[in-house]
Amino acid sequence: MGSSFSLMFGLPGHGMQLHLDALSILFACILLPQTVAAALAGMRGSIAFWVFVLGMALTLAAGDGFTLIFGFELMSAASWLLVMQGDVKPATFYAGVAIFSGACLIPAIFLPASSLAFVLVALGAGAKAGLAPLHSWLPRAHPAPPAGVSALMSGGMVKIALYVLIRYGFVVLAPAQQPWWGTVLMVAGAASVLVGALRAVLEVDLKTALACSTVEHVGLIAVGLGVALRAKALGDATLTGLGLEAALLCAVAHGLFKPLLFIGAGEVKHATGTLSLNWLGGLMRGMPRLGALMLLGAAGMAALPLGPGFAPEFLLLHAVIQAAAGGGILARIGFSALLAVLGLGAALALAAAVRIIGIGFLGRPRSLHAAAAEDARRGPFIAMALLGALCVPVALLPGLLLGVMTPVIRLLAPDADTPPLTYAPLSLLLLALLAALAAGFIQTRFGVRGLREVPAWHGGFGRPPAWLPFGDPHTQPSGAGFAEPVARVLGRGLLGAQGQDPSEHFLLGPLLRGQRRAVRLAERVRRATIRERLAFVFAALVLFLLALGLGQGG
16 A cells, blocks of 8 residues: 655656655655754755755655666765765775666566565665675765765665665565575674674774674664565564564664764764774763763664663564574574574674773863863754654654554565564663662762762773873773774684775775776776777677677577
């Protein structure tokens, strides 16, 4: 069910077909507050920004293949232009990923329902969403543009790519669904969770760490979609509904707290001139409003209870546990391993969030700019406050939100069963408030009178001496020092001795070598003489005629 519209612009005699249903409306609701926030954060005067938003909106409202491809490529072109305005180097790599994504999606959309079409859609949409192993562009491209664009790319653009994957995986290609489709998504999602969370702990640049966290959350959504897709193909209605609930709720939550964090990172850069955690510190004192909102976003990033990111991971873990309880021995082993990967990813995400707040906002300032930082400007602060206010119902009323998403789940899987959410955040909040009141009463009634100021985060170091008001930077905990134990235990085992992402070694390395060879070839052609160029054209014509003759003879 939905509403359809037609526009005259488009293919001759066909136009552009627009269609809205429950799924596209849900993702439009995810996109709208991010767009408003990014505009308030300083992007409302950019034409490329609004073209970027138009491309995403057209993709959501597409009622035919041409409109979807047109909107998707318009989104890619505008985002590439915005990235290039920030940094040319990642923009070049991003352009190659966008071309690859379009080259996969264009034939897939016009193929009949088949496994080949699903593989092409998974490659095209997965590359655009930053799903492993095609994710290495995302930590490079997302930090390059201004904070408002980074917020919309991380919270919005990757959701549009996931929307295409959901639309075709569950609806358009439904007649050809196979259980292994879900397995592919779960494997890619698990790899994204592990690599993204690990890199979020190890990266020193704040925006790069947030971009790596986006890779992790894309992996969580892909795992939920994979569980649901596999269960739907096997006819398990309860597991299908549980997986879809986890994936869709995770998409909603991530679409709120991650843009909040990116806009906050932009304000940190504006106030201090740096995004390196090694040169921040003590920002909570000079930027208390920004620090409080960043703390809310970090709670969602770490999936802490009573935060916006906890309920989705709660549902996802329950879905994986339920899937591990059924099936054969191989399925039980596989889902148990997946559960271990999700647990490790959750621990690493918590460490990354603690590192961002503890090193960046607590403790002593590590530079004069960090010590003199002023609070967020009015526009970005309103944008962050809007996203933070929307995080509250996601955190405290997830059951109500899941009830609103029931029509979407019915569209994707008509036979799905949506079990009630057993997590009760309001009850936990009431217990936490009662505990805080009891602790406050005991403190005021029996505690020692007077106040004593102590550092909230000092890593075991005392007050700095008078001649070093910020302490010696070499004796303070830094972003790299905080991550050193994780780098020793996991980083070298999973990323190698150089700490390099495997996808960059196997995918980006050959791509860059091919680019250098193409540049050398172009330079060789430019320097070629007229005789050499004519000889090349003659040889190409001879080879073409030879191939044509052999084909005709066959």
